[in-house]
Amino acid sequence: MVRSAKGTLDAPGKKVKQKSGLNKSILNSAWGRVDEFLAYKALRAGKLTIKVPPHFTSQQCSVCGFTHKDNRLKQSVFICQQCGFTENADFNAAINIAAKGIDMILSGDRKTKPKKGCSITKKVGVGYSKPVETPKLVETIVSRGRVKNTNTHRSVKRETPTKTLPNV
Known part of the structure; x- marks a missing residue:
């Protein structure tokens, strides 16, 4: 999202100063905190959260599974080059992400981090703490x-x- 807007020598980027302001606001939005709060609220509601790698989900067909960059030529339109399936590109990607998440649960591929324990200790004497x-x-x-x-x-x-x- 914060990739450079400079372009190439043949086609230089336009409005680069506006892009730099957008980059600052994106970087200041603290996406890690959003993940933490989402996981906290889901756990509180008894729901499960899984981080699914979204690689190529917008180029993969949710019907036949064919993945190619020509499947998504426009931002909002998805047309599968193999089976002809047509759908909104974001909706198709959401179906693929949900399917990947279900596959991760069923295969046991989901990685869980162990909870970190923390305790405060006060040094009393040499080599002894309570x-x-x-x-x-x-x-x-x-x-x-x-x-x-x-x-x-x-x-x-x-x-x-x-x-x-x-x-x-």
Whole structure:
């Protein structure tokens, strides 16, 4: 998507400055975060997400499986050169991606990353560490400064364990 718009020596690109602005907005959109949120929301809803490699799905026929670059001569029209199947190119690619995803599930080819574990440790002595105590959540009453209204808001605030220092 951010490929250069300069063109060739015979046919130089036009509006290159507009393309550079588009490139900046594409790169600032944080596609990795979109993937993370999509996976999070799908997991929360009990759905499965799979990353399917989309290579040549817009040039492959969803009926006969024939793949060729001439199948998609226009942006929105797909015409199979072998069987004559005609469809919207994006819809045909979506069918191919769904079929690849189903094949990945059935063949067991889906790769799952192990969850990374993390714990905070505090060094005590040489070569010995023990887990740090996690702060306890304590409910406190917070007043918003209204004298006439006695409504109070409750909030959960992290409080660290207090340590008493010896008197010196």
